[in-house]
Amino acid sequence: MIGRVVVGPEEIDLGAMQRAVELRGVGAIATFVGVVRDPDEGREVTHLDYEAYAEMAVAEITAIVDEVSARQGVGEVLVQHRTGRVGRGVASVAVVASAAHRHQALDACTYVIDELKRRAPIWKVGG
């Protein structure tokens, strides 16, 4: 079962997310994956620890998904953000959007990740 918006410690199953947005009429599926980067600005990174106000993060990201889903051509949009410890090279956030045409799908992905980073109550802590 793939939730529309998930904020929690579970690993990201990108294939399952992509399969879940394959609907009739879809001509494009765009995927954004944010990965823990090592090194970062010359500093070794072994992991990042994420903290979330999970209930509000789900509500805020759901609002973002609703905003972008109202756009012409956009089909299904799924978002997952991990909490807790995420190792280097591992996905901490993923956005998958389907649409009738490629630009609609790519633009939907961009909008969601940009707004998530601006609005969702999620933090990198310690590290």
Next chain:
Amino acid sequence: MSADPIRVLLFATLRQQAGRSTVDLRAGQPASVARCWELLCEQCPALAPLRDAVRPALNRSYVTWEALVQPGDELAFIPPVSGGAL
């Protein structure tokens, strides 16, 4: 009859500065978000310098400092967010 407290949730830098993740407030009701911040800082003085950096959220939605808080509400002061990879 004693009213339910206002539950304040603290995250990230606020949680670290306060040394706890929740604080219960009893305000004369209804109290503004700004008044709740003052009451919170009476219990956790280390938070006072952070006011300009935080954004209030009432019952899981962003609100202004003038919004009114009722007994039993869930209040949070959101420090600058940093989700996403990097």
